[in-house]
Amino acid sequence: MSEKSIHRMWKTVTQLKRRTSVITAFLEKPVKEIYEIGDENVIKVESLTVHYDCFAALIDINVEIKKGLMTAIIGPNGAGKSSFIKAILNLTKKSTGVVSFFGNSFEQVQKKIAYVEQTKEIDWQFPITVEEVVLMGCYSRSGLFSTYSKEDRRQCKELIKKFGLLDKQHSLISELSGGQRQRLFLSRAYMQNAEVYIFDEPMAFVDYTTSEMIIESMKELKALGKTVICIHHNLDEVKKEFDEAVLLSHYLIDSGPVKKVLSKSNLIKAFRANDFILSEVLELSKEMESGNT
Amino acid sequence: MIPFFKEVFLWLTDPTFTVSLWGAVLACVSLSWIGVIYSLRRSALIGEVIAHSAFPGLILGAFIGIIFDVSSERMNLLLIIGAIATAYLSMKKLTFLQTQWKKSPDAALMISISSFLGMGVLLASILQSVDPVLYKNVMIFLYGRTATMLAFHVKLYAIVMILLSFFLITFHRRIKMFEFDKTFAGFFGIGKGLERAIVCVTLVVIIISLRSCGILLLAGMMTTPAIAARWWVKKISSIFFLSTFFGAFSALLGSFLSIYIGGDLFVLPTGPMITTVSAACTLFSLLFGKRGGLIVRMYRRILFSLKCQEENLLKSLYKKGGAMKIFEVKEVLNSGALILLLVIFRARDHIKISTEYTVVLKEAGVIYAERVVRLHRLWEVYLCEVGFMKHRVHAFADEIEHVLTEEMENILVKRLKNPTHCPHQQKIPKKLEEKDVPV
Numbered sequence: 001m002s003e004k005s006i007h008r009m010w011k012t013v014t015q016l017k018r019r020t021s022v023i024t025a026f027l028e029k030p031v032k033e034i035y036e037i038g039d040e041n042v043i044k045v046e047s048l049t050v051h052y053d054c055f056a057a058l059i060d061i062n063v064e065i066k067k068g069l070m071t072a073i074i075g076p077n078g079a080g081k082s083s084f085i086k087a088i089l090n091l092t093k094k095s096t097g098v099v100s101f102f103g104n105s106f107e108q109v110q111k112k113i114a115y116v117e118q119t120k121e122i123d124w125q126f127p128i129t130v131e132e133v134v135l136m137g138c139y140s141r142s143g144l145f146s147t148y149s150k151e152d153r154r155q156c157k158e159l160i161k162k163f164g165l166l167d168k169q170h171s172l173i174s175e176l177s178g179g180q181r182q183r184l185f186l187s188r189a190y191m192q193n194a195e196v197y198i199f200d201e202p203m204a205f206v207d208y209t210t211s212e213m214i215i216e217s218m219k220e221l222k223a224l225g226k227t228v229i230c231i232h233h234n235l236d237e238v239k240k241e242f243d244e245a246v247l248l249s250h251y252l253i254d255s256g257p258v259k260k261v262l263s264k265s266n267l268i269k270a271f272r273a274n275d276f277i278l279s280e281v282l283e284l285s286k287e288m289e290s291g292n293t
Numbered sequence: 294m295i296p297f298f299k300e301v302f303l304w305l306t307d308p309t310f311t312v313s314l315w316g317a318v319l320a321c322v323s324l325s326w327i328g329v330i331y332s333l334r335r336s337a338l339i340g341e342v343i344a345h346s347a348f349p350g351l352i353l354g355a356f357i358g359i360i361f362d363v364s365s366e367r368m369n370l371l372l373i374i375g376a377i378a379t380a381y382l383s384m385k386k387l388t389f390l391q392t393q394w395k396k397s398p399d400a401a402l403m404i405s406i407s408s409f410l411g412m413g414v415l416l417a418s419i420l421q422s423v424d425p426v427l428y429k430n431v432m433i434f435l436y437g438r439t440a441t442m443l444a445f446h447v448k449l450y451a452i453v454m455i456l457l458s459f460f461l462i463t464f465h466r467r468i469k470m471f472e473f474d475k476t477f478a479g480f481f482g483i484g485k486g487l488e489r490a491i492v493c494v495t496l497v498v499i500i501i502s503l504r505s506c507g508i509l510l511l512a513g514m515m516t517t518p519a520i521a522a523r524w525w526v527k528k529i530s531s532i533f534f535l536s537t538f539f540g541a542f543s544a545l546l547g548s549f550l551s552i553y554i555g556g557d558l559f560v561l562p563t564g565p566m567i568t569t570v571s572a573a574c575t576l577f578s579l580l581f582g583k584r585g586g587l588i589v590r591m592y593r594r595i596l597f598s599l600k601c602q603e604e605n606l607l608k609s610l611y612k613k614g615g616a617m618k619i620f621e622v623k624e625v626l627n628s629g630a631l632i633l634l635l636v637i638f639r640a641r642d643h644i645k646i647s648t649e650y651t652v653v654l655k656e657a658g659v660i661y662a663e664r665v666v667r668l669h670r671l672w673e674v675y676l677c678e679v680g681f682m683k684h685r686v687h688a689f690a691d692e693i694e695h696v697l698t699e700e701m702e703n704i705l706v707k708r709l710k711n712p713t714h715c716p717h718q719q720k721i722p723k724k725l726e727e728k729d730v731p732v
């Protein structure tokens with residue numbers, strides 16, 4: 001078989017797979033049920049599918065995330081981990097699927113969710129001080145002209161001190177180092193006093209002390225009864241520190257307790273897609289479909 | 294000098310000029326506020342897009358006016374509505390190019406600007422043959438003309454500015470949050486609504502200001518005050534205040550100069566004059582700005598190098614027993630006569646020049662020199678402890694001794710357990726407080 005015919009075959013297979021999955025996901029779109037607050041599931045994701053142009057990032061994901069536990073989202077690069085989080089937070093468009101928080105829609109509870117985004121997504125030359133960024137966390141509690149109460153300011157100072165930014169309190173964020181930036185976002189999330197904390201790769205580009213600090217603060221949040229969801233790459237650390245895991249590779253491979261998810265067969269299934277030729281072919285088919293080549 | 298001020302006073306109170314003057318000031322201040330918002334977003338060129346793409350709208354408005362044969366007041370309204378419509382269209386096109394066609398921002402900007410301006414120029418040439426008088430009126434918008442403004446215009450500018458200031462005061466925190474981190478702001482429901490409000494405000498302010506500033510130069514008036522302000526202050530509220538000042542100042546000075554320079558012979562156009570003045574303000578800020586202006590940085594560098602030279606001088610005086618001939622000093626510093634003079638002048642509290650061309654260390658100088666030597670030797674001990682070779686540490690310490698602060702010194706002493714001798718077996722001078730305490 002020639003190279004071209006392989007491409008063509010792969011293309012048709014992927015297309016078929018994608019179409020059927022979209023159609024079935026759409027047909028089986030479940031009717032939204034009403035859950036009571038205090039349900040054990042904080043987030044319930046049902047038949048979630050996300051497309052970018054004609055490339056499917058996530059296909060038919062069904063996951064339940066339990067309250068008061070630390071859940072890690074793992075998978076190879078480009079497996080749709082960030083897309084998963086962005087889709088449940090309504091930051092990207094869902095093709096199909098329903099996501100419910102505490103049985104409610106996202107809009108009803110969005111103030112109870114703290115999202116710590118990747119630090120590279122921010123313009124760090126923005127003229128704003130560390131204190132102002134942290135105070136943003138309590139925006140929902142601020143007054144008419146967005147004035148902050150004394151209690152909030154005190155809490156803000158405590159958090160800045162806790163995360164070791166006290167000497168930078170009044171300096172611009174452009175003066176912060178990579179680890180300090182992550183800690184700044186952490187303290188802002190703490191300030192929000194939310195129920196669910198979602199982290200998008202907090203351990204990227206940070207040193208050992210900061211990553212320790214992040215893990216410690218996640219544990220602290222868990223002890224307070226909050227739910228923590230985190231994209232993580234270090235599987236050893238996931239095994240050690242987290243309770244639950246969601247293993248993604250475009251499809252949902254497994255979810256549940258960490259020990260069950262991180263079995264050898266699951267990992268082979270997830271990371272096999274990183275095979276050189278396969279990824280190359282995938283890339284090519286993507287380009288051909290979008291009409292770039 | 295006195296006749297000049299007299300002229301300024303006359304000009305400020307002259308009823309024929311006050312209208313145009315206030316018009317320019319109000320327009321420039323409102324524009325500079327909008328400019329701050331867009332400079333935070335790093336898309337200051339949006340002003341250029343809106344202004345340029347308003348041009349075909351103006352002419353389309355004029356055509357509609359001709360077709361329906363409206364009165365001159367209604368014609369003004371039609372012009373403004375047309376301008377707003379095409380400006381809005383071009384902004385839509387801009388976002389479409391960026392999000393749907395994935396064009397880079399600069400390419401999208403240029404496509405929008407050139408296509409709309411080109412269309413405008415084509416339409417204008419048709420208008421010229423249809424109605425030359427109206428064409429001339431519309432062409433005012435191209436460069437702007439403050440001299441022919443009426444009290445009505447000034448009132449309009451004032452109302453827009455007051456509304457804009459209310460908007461900014463009420464929503465300043467929301468705007469800050471939205472511009473800094475759109476994702477985060479989205480969690481508090483700040484997003485599309487605020488974006489739309491900002492777009493509306495921008496459209497209104499820019500279209501209203503076209504009359505005084507002109508399509509071609511408006512973007513300059515919008516961005517330069519914000520950029521100039523960022524060289525001086527760091528907080529957003531301060532940037533707003535300072536850019537207000539820069540905007541008002543350049544409008545005042547520009548309007549004045551446009552009349553003063555020409556005198557009775559000719560009148561310079563106000564718009565270009567204001568832009569030139571505000572560009573001069575930006576250049577001034579670039580050179581002298583507190584936050585990293587070129588001259589300021591150079592000044593600080595010179596001060597630091599003089600401090601290093603002074604400390605070197607004191608150190609070698611201390612080592613040589615407190616007195617040195619002038620030519621020896623020159624050799625130590627390895628510098629020209631001017632630097633030598635400057636260093637000696639700087640160190641006047643620490644040294645004195647006796648007769649026979651000798652430099653002598655004062656008592657205060659001894660204390661200062663001891664501190665420098667102490668820092669030098671402490672750093673040598675530290676480097677050796679970290680693993681440097683003994684013969685290499687001297688050169689490093691020679692540079693670091695000027696930088697170490699007292700806080701760092703304390704940390705070093707604590708970590709090295711208060712050493713008494715440097716790696717070359719020379720005594721480390723004690724700290725001043727330690728000497729006073731009898732052991």
